[in-house]
Amino acid sequence: MTDDRKGTVPVWMLATGDARVPALADDGPMTAERLAELRSVLAGLAEEPIATLEAHPLPDRLDRGRGIPLDAASPLAQHLSQLITQSARSSSASAPAVSEGLYRMVIPAKVAAQFGQGVIRPMAAKGTVCAFRGPLVDSAGKIVGGAKFVPVGPAASAGAVGGAGATAGVAIGGSAMLTVAAPLVLMAVAVGVSAHADGKRQQAIEHITELLEQLQEQELEQEQSALDGCRDAINKATAILLDQGKPGVSLGLDSAVHAINSALGAVDRRLAKWQSALDKLPEGQAVDLGTLTKSFPGIDDHGGVFRAHLELATLAIALKRRVVVLQAVEHAQSDPGNLFENFTRALKRDQQRLDELESGIAGVLVRLSMLELARPSGLRPVFTTAEVDRLMRAAHRIHQLGDGAMVDSRSTDVAIEIARDEDGSVVVFPALPA
Template identity: 55%
Template sequence: MTTENKALVPVWALATEAVNLPNILGEEGMTPARLSELRAVLATLADSPIATLEAHPISTRQERSGGIPLQAASPLAQQLSNLVAQTKTSVPSMLNEAPSGEVLYRMVVPAKVAAQVGTGLVTPMKSQAVAGGVYSALRDSTGIVAKATFVPVTGKAAVAGATSGSAATAGVAAAGAGAMTVAAPLVLMAVAVGVSAHAEHQRQKSVERITDLLERLNENNLENERNELNGCRDAIDKATGILLGKGRIGLSLGLDSAVHAISMAISNSERRLKKWQESLDALPEGPVEIKVLTKNFPGINEEGGEFRAHLELARLAIALKRRVIVLQAVEHAQAEKTGNPFQSFTAMLNNDARRINELEAGINSVLLRLSTLELKRARGVRNLMFTQGDVDELLNVVYRLRALGNSINTSITQADVAIEIERSSDGSLVVFPLQTA
């Protein structure tokens, strides 16, 4: 697909339970701008979350990292296949499949649902053309798609168990009104894999930064703490593969010990956060001497210091905890036999995520406060004189503190979540980390 044509793209409106809405999608084509407007209307009018799913043919595949691969027999792959099969007759023939058999699915979940799947999970795709800008246009594996025309699609046949039962076995069904399809399990699995992929991406970045920091620090205790957290990955990966790839997690697969290690790391991070908050509260009013700052935050004035290592260990623990929480929430949703599996999933996820969301928010608050501190050099007999070394040290510390604040997305409001899913000709999938729509 190129940015110059007006290719037709099918779009499904997916509800997580049966809802009665007027057919506001219509049957004619629509632009990306109109689709965005309609998503906002659907999110406002419907009691149940309404997601949209687009299918774009992939003409040129670009290498992308950070995705989670799933087999063709996985619950998510089966849900996508069922949806396409049931709506095939209502989709123009040229839209059913790309010539290569490879398709990029893009599911957009409303902001009010995104708020339930964890704080701080989603950040905009930053523009390389304008400083501080972000992309808002539709994006596929080849880049920005500017002129696609969307064609609404509606389900044709009901499937028993679509609005309740196991997330691995329930199918899709047509809703009573409008071009709406009930597909709670499909939305559940897409969100679950997207959140897990995002958390794994965050874990990888934290491990890289920690490794670099510990090579400079040569701190054995912190290295042991990192290794213990890294040791949890094997059990989490196995559980993720079974749960998201086959639908049932069964036995713990060593998750008990992994969960314990992660919980200990979260506890250590909470203890350190409390100490940081107390240290900030104890700082005097006005400019702070560098030596006073470094006494309370060791190594904060260095490229790789103890404070920064503790910060990255906390981020690593948060990323691992999020992966475990997703697994537990999906397992809980699969065990739910009477209610809506998606509602069960989000409720469980939200309850368990509250503690780590508070931890992450507390860390961000500390970083923001540090980034706004006014600094001064130490008092002494040369109180009125600045050497070049004094100036360089003061500027270096100021720049490092400002960089702490620049890494926090303080001005970003909760936005719709986009989950990109690449489907190969053999039916296998790669689900990429969440991003803003």
């Protein structure tokens, strides 16, 4: 790898096609800030999407449970290995010297916007650190400053993805530091997006289980069971597609997609009802809690039906995002000459509905959090302590609804981190804001 005392980090410039860019003078060491500027320039000037890949030491403490493991024979692992090997031969001074490490691929915001806003939202992590955070980590997993990023010369050939027919090479014109590696970028994005969606699914399942234990609602339990039953088919289809196979009917993916689409139909109907109920409330006036709970049952409780509906919506959207990625990968691999463009086109088209659903739900939560609750109506001039406490608790819980809502869909750079072991196997972590 690199000597932490020197603080140097090898970095590759990966193009997803033959890119024409102006000659760049950054052949020597760069700061993290300069590298970020260079990404922006490449994103704006290159004809094809440009990603960067950094090689960092592998931290001792790494929660691999939140990532998707792939063995050394998988296309992503093979392409990463070939890129490292070929780079070491052609540019031994800046290429990694050992096989294991934490590789951080950064996709520019211009391209990341096509993956759907659900990919670029931060996701709360539990337990130990799950992946790389910061400019450089040492062998103990601690962040150290003063990193210098050293461009690595392009590999002569990073091989072809099986069935895709795309090889890596030097980009045409401009800087000689660009390496065409569309299959590697495609696979990293696909697995990172899938891992992110599965992480959101796991969080939703935890919340739903807790809520349903309190509610004991049989219909909601059946809805959860139908959705969670889709996981096995999606996991198997993911494994097959990432190995360049074609999922057959026996996997049950068709029935899983039907269950997910049915759940999304329920989300559509509930969202329309919520929006209609909010539109009917008197503008600028305090709202009676009883009136609010008729349209949003249990909104004043920690585990109400309304909150269970929100978590079921999160679960359905997360599962659908995984399916959309699978469909996009299959579509891209079916056209070897148009690998990355097919992938991003399919993602952008199919995820538009999911983005609109998430934005609609976020808008409802923000509107609810801004409501003012009216005093309890009645003939008595004085209210009991229990009534006052309930109103205060309800107001606090309702105002908190807007805390987790994100209606700002502005895109940001996306980082996908890959832990690579000495045997060539990898673990791809959920895509996160860079």
